[in-house]
Amino acid sequence: MGVRDLGLPERLTPDPGLPDRVTIWEVGPRDGLQNESATVPVEVKLEFLDRLASAGLTTLETTSFVHPKWVPQLADAEDLLATLTRRDGVRYPVLVPNARGLDRAVDAGVTDIAVFASATESFARKNLNSTFDDQFAMFDPVVTRARDEGMAVRGYLSMCFGDPWEGAVAPDQVVAAGKRLLDAGCWQLSLGDTIGVATPGQVDRLVDAFAAEGVDVGALAVHFHDTYGQALSNTLAALRRGITTVDSSAGGLGGCPYAESATGNLATEDLVWMLDGLGIAHGADLDALVDTSVWMAGRLGKPSPSRVVAALSG
Amino acid sequence: MGVRDLGLPERLTPDPGLPDRVTIWEVGPRDGLQNESATVPVEVKLEFLDRLASAGLTTLETTSFVHPKWVPQLADAEDLLATLTRRDGVRYPVLVPNARGLDRAVDAGVTDIAVFASATESFARKNLNSTFDDQFAMFDPVVTRARDEGMAVRGYLSMCFGDPWEGAVAPDQVVAAGKRLLDAGCWQLSLGDTIGVATPGQVDRLVDAFAAEGVDVGALAVHFHDTYGQALSNTLAALRRGITTVDSSAGGLGGCPYAESATGNLATEDLVWMLDGLGIAHGADLDALVDTSVWMAGRLGKPSPSRVVAALSG
Numbered sequence: 139m140g141v142r143d144l145g146l147p148e149r150l151t152p153d154p155g156l157p158d159r160v161t162i163w164e165v166g167p168r169d170g171l172q173n174e175s176a177t178v179p180v181e182v183k184l185e186f187l188d189r190l191a192s193a194g195l196t197t198l199e200t201t202s203f204v205h206p207k208w209v210p211q212l213a214d215a216e217d218l219l220a221t222l223t224r225r226d227g228v229r230y231p232v233l234v235p236n237a238r239g240l241d242r243a244v245d246a247g248v249t250d251i252a253v254f255a256s257a258t259e260s261f262a263r264k265n266l267n268s269t270f271d272d273q274f275a276m277f278d279p280v281v282t283r284a285r286d287e288g289m290a291v292r293g294y295l296s297m298c299f300g301d302p303w304e305g306a307v308a309p310d311q312v313v314a315a316g317k318r319l320l321d322a323g324c325w326q327l328s329l330g331d332t333i334g335v336a337t338p339g340q341v342d343r344l345v346d347a348f349a350a351e352g353v354d355v356g357a358l359a360v361h362f363h364d365t366y367g368q369a370l371s372n373t374l375a376a377l378r379r380g381i382t383t384v385d386s387s388a389g390g391l392g393g394c395p396y397a398e399s400a401t402g403n404l405a406t407e408d409l410v411w412m413l414d415g416l417g418i419a420h421g422a423d424l425d426a427l428v429d430t431s432v433w434m435a436g437r438l439g440k441p442s443p444s445r446v447v448a449a450l451s452g
Numbered sequence: 453m454g455v456r457d458l459g460l461p462e463r464l465t466p467d468p469g470l471p472d473r474v475t476i477w478e479v480g481p482r483d484g485l486q487n488e489s490a491t492v493p494v495e496v497k498l499e500f501l502d503r504l505a506s507a508g509l510t511t512l513e514t515t516s517f518v519h520p521k522w523v524p525q526l527a528d529a530e531d532l533l534a535t536l537t538r539r540d541g542v543r544y545p546v547l548v549p550n551a552r553g554l555d556r557a558v559d560a561g562v563t564d565i566a567v568f569a570s571a572t573e574s575f576a577r578k579n580l581n582s583t584f585d586d587q588f589a590m591f592d593p594v595v596t597r598a599r600d601e602g603m604a605v606r607g608y609l610s611m612c613f614g615d616p617w618e619g620a621v622a623p624d625q626v627v628a629a630g631k632r633l634l635d636a637g638c639w640q641l642s643l644g645d646t647i648g649v650a651t652p653g654q655v656d657r658l659v660d661a662f663a664a665e666g667v668d669v670g671a672l673a674v675h676f677h678d679t680y681g682q683a684l685s686n687t688l689a690a691l692r693r694g695i696t697t698v699d700s701s702a703g704g705l706g707g708c709p710y711a712e713s714a715t716g717n718l719a720t721e722d723l724v725w726m727l728d729g730l731g732i733a734h735g736a737d738l739d740a741l742v743d744t745s746v747w748m749a750g751r752l753g754k755p756s757p758s759r760v761v762a763a764l765s766g
Contacts (some may be wrong), residue, residue, distance in 0.1 A: 141649055144619030147680070150653040305458030334763070335455055337729025338688055339464040366461070367722035367759030368729075371684045374652055401759055408681035415651025415682075445681030445715055449648070 142425060142450065147415035156377050159419040161197060163328070163359060163385045164190055164406060166434075168199040168233055170391025172209045173402055174438060180214045182437050184221060189433070190388060191225050193426035195406075199252065200230040203239035219246040231292060235266075240280050244287055251284055252328075253277050254294035255319055257312045260303035261296055261332070274318045281322040293319030294361065298329045298344060299336035309347040316348065320357060327358055328385055331372065334365025334401070338375035345379040359383035362404045364390065364443075369404035370412055377418070384409060389431030389442035405444030407431065425450075456739060456764065461729035470691050473733040475511060477642070477673060477699045478504055478720060480748075482513040482547055484705025486523045487716055488752060494528045496751050498535060503747070504702060505539050507740035509720075513566065514544040517553035533560040545606060549580075554594050558601055565598055566642075567591050568608035569633055571626045574617035575610055575646070588632045595636040607633030608675065612643045612658060613650035623661040630662065634671060641672055642699055645686065648679025648715070652689035659693040673697035676718045678704065678757075683718035684726055691732070698723060703745030703756035719758030721745060739764075 152158050167187055171178055178186075183201075190198055200222070206213035215232070224230055231250035234243050243251055255277060256262040259270040266273050284291050297304075298312045316327050329344065341360070349355055360376040362369035362385075373384055390405030410424045424446070431447045442448065466472050481501055485492055492500075497515075504512055514536070520527035529546070538544055545564035548557050557565055569591060570576040573584040580587050591607075598605045611618075612626045630641045643658065655674070663669055674690040676683035676699075687698055704719030724738045738760070745761045756762065 139617070141614065141616065141619075141647065144614075144616075146614045146619055146649045147651050148614065148620035148649075148654060150651075150657065153653055153656070300455065300458075300460045300462065302455065302458075303453070305455075305460055306462035333455065335460045335462075337461050337464075337726050339467055339730045340462060342467070343464065364759060365763050366725050367684060367719070368726060370681060371688045371726060374685045374688060401762065405681070411680050412651050412682060412685060416653045445678060448715065449679050 140450070147411055149414055150417045152417040156416060157380070157382045157418060159382065160377070160413055161383045162195055162406060162409065162420050162422060163197045163199065163383055164195045164388060165199045165361075165385050165403060166190070166388040166391045166406070168202050168212070169385075169403060170387040170389075172202060172211050173392035174211065175393075176438050177211045178437060180217050180221065183214070183218055186430070186434060187222065187230075189426070189430040191228050193430060194422040196227055196421060197229045197231065200232055202233035203242045204233060204235045216242065216246055219248065231290075234280065234284070236276060237280055237283075240284055243284075243289070249288065250290050250292075252292040252294055253280060253319070253324070254296060255315060256296045257307055257315045258297045258301040258304050260301055264303075265296065270315070274322070277319070278322050281324060285323045291324050292326045292328060293322075293324035294328045294330055295319065296330045296332045299331045299340050300333055302333050309344050312344060313347045313351050313353070317351065317353065320353065325357070326383065328361045328383075329358060330361040331363055334363035334368065336362065336372050337368055338371050341372045341375040342379060345376065345381065355380040356382065359385060361385035364401050364404050370408055373404065373409065374412070388427055389434055389447050390444040391434065391442075401443050405442070405446065407444045407446035411446050454764070461725055463728055464731045466731040470730055470732060471694070471696045473696065474691070474727055475697045476509055476720060476723065476734050476736060477511045477513065477697055478509045478702060479513045479675075479699050479717060480504070480702040480705045480720070482516055482526070483699075483717060484701040484703075486516060486525050487706035488525065490752050491525045492751055494531050494535065497528070497532055500744070500748060501536065501544075503740070503744040505542050507744060508736040510541055510735060511543045511545070514546055516547035517556045518547060518549045530556065530560055533562065548594065548598070550590060551594055551597075554598055557598075557603070563602065564604050564606075566606040566608055567594060567633070567638070568610060569629060570610045571621055571629045572611045572615040572618050574615055578617075579610065584629070588636070591633070592636050595638060599637045605638050606640045606642060607636075607638035608642045608644055609633060610644045610646045613645045613654050614647055616647050623658050626658060627661045627665050627667070631665065631667065634667065639671070640697065642675045642697075643672060644675040645677055645683075648677035648682065650676065650686050651682055652685050655686045655689040656693060659690065659695065669694040670696065673699060675699035678715050678718050684722055687718065687723065688726070702741055703748055703761050704758040705748065705756075715757050719756070719760065721758045721760035725760050
């Protein structure tokens with residue numbers, strides 16, 4: 139008998155201070171695979187997406203139109219999207235960095251995209267070859283045109299809690315950058331702890347800072363990396379502040395490009411364990427997710443860093 | 453430049469809903485090493501204890517008087533205690549299972565002991581070869597005699613949230629067992645999630661259940677395992693409920709004897725990262741702890757499962 143057969147984690151009735159339901163924004167196929175050193179064949183990606191949808195996830199960030207020179211792992215984006223069987227009730231957003239990426243998204247028939255900006259000057263320069271201010275001049279017309287095309291546009295903001303060249307990041311600066319993305323027309327803003335250094339008090343402070351500037355907390359999502367083991371505590375803090383969309387990656391796929399560790403995104407399974415225990419609905423099946431991550435670990439030739447996957451597949 | 457040189461994690465001023473100070477009850481030398489497959493020489497244990505004290509930890513659970521047949525890793529308890537140089541301001545508690553263990557503790561000049569009981573019938577039978585009720589008949593005279601000897605006695609309670617044979621554990625049962633240990637004369641009760649299955653709502657519920665039965669929350673400590681990645685979220689919940697003593701193990705030393713995974717105790721470094729970020733005082737030096745865990749990983753011939761150790765030593 140394993141712990142799952144015994145009904146663990148115990149499912150409590152939801153705490154009134156927490157949401158009843160959370161949307162898991164699964165980023166494994168995109169943010170996960172783009173940060174793995176191995177490149178996975180398109181057939182494996184298609185099976186991965188199919189398995190994740192079968193496991194009950196309803197938002198699958200599918201691939202990226204960043205230039206293949208920068209992300210060779212996702213160079214097959216057009217191929218993948220041409221072959222993908224889309225399921226009813228599942229969203230398949232794609233990352234788009236610029237006008238050229240948007241052209242590719244339009245050609246591929248994509249209806250859901252995400253753009254990304256940096257909360258810091260240093261990362262804007264390193265990742266976008268731009269300045270903090272100029273990045274918005276680049277994104278604004280992309281978001282406008284995407285919306286004219288009828289697309290839903292999500293905004294990612296990187297380095298919202300700490301930056302590997304600047305250290306701590308001031309909440310005012312993050313709020314200013316985030317509002318630019320929302321004002322440009324993004325329907326949701328995902329606050330990224332790109333290097334995984336945040337702690338729960340920072341999450342409280344940042345969400346409060348957005349609320350104080352009139353931003354609807356319902357428009358915010360969180361994107362934590364588990365580099366320093368803090369991702370799930372930070373998620374708990376975010377849920378207590380009213381956040382209802384949480385980014386995670388099946389099996390914790392994806393390294394952390396600007397940190398010393400191989401630990402990447404919050405693992406979807408570790409998130410689901412906590413949500414199940416808290417009685418928060420999310421629609422995903424934990425055992426199916428673990429099976430999928432064990433299968434993908436086999437394709438990648440390395441074990442999943444997810445604690446839950448390790449425990450249930452050991 | 454690493455993130456530590458940049459002042460990360462950012463230290464916030466303490467949240468009024470959290471304690472200003474936490475006592476880290478370091479269990480690596482005992483709970484950690486007793487669950488590692490390799491047996492470490494007494495000289496290495498002495499250096500480990502010395503390094504942990506130098507890193508600022510003030511409670512070091514040192515060894516165990518469980519019969520060496522059951523815990524061969526700690527068969528050198530007398531040797532270790534005879535050689536150990538005790539520092540002012542540091543406590544060196546020792547685990548004692550029964551009257552024979554107490555004899556050994558008295559002979560070794562130990563002043564601080566811990567006894568352990570099970571919150572469930574199944575684990576009492578498996579771990580103690582007793583019944584749930586009979587275990588207290590065994591402990592009561594041990595605690596009484598230890599106190600007559602002038603010792604401080606801590607009580608550990610295992611399987612407080614889930615049991616590998618019974619599944620979820622009812623809070624009433626845990627409270628009843630915990631009160632027996634406190635009533636017997638234990639000054640502190642450490643609530644153990646021995647198989648790491650707990651989620652934060654269970655922590656809230658259990659602490660509330662103790663408080664409802666008149667137990668001072670200040671007499672409670674928490675002991676989480678990170679088997680399913682929940683240890684730090686559970687700790688955050690416990691801190692919000694007023695708990696101020698947290699058990700952890702340097703480098704996350706120690707497997708989980710009754711779970712499928714190798715991930716053991718909450719890593720002291722992962723805890724310290726969060727406490728530092730929350731502005732909660734604890735007295736330990738993170739970099740010295742990481743150095744110690746890297747050194748110990750070399751002695752054990754396996755990497756530390758702590759996310760912080762992996763990130764800062766990668």
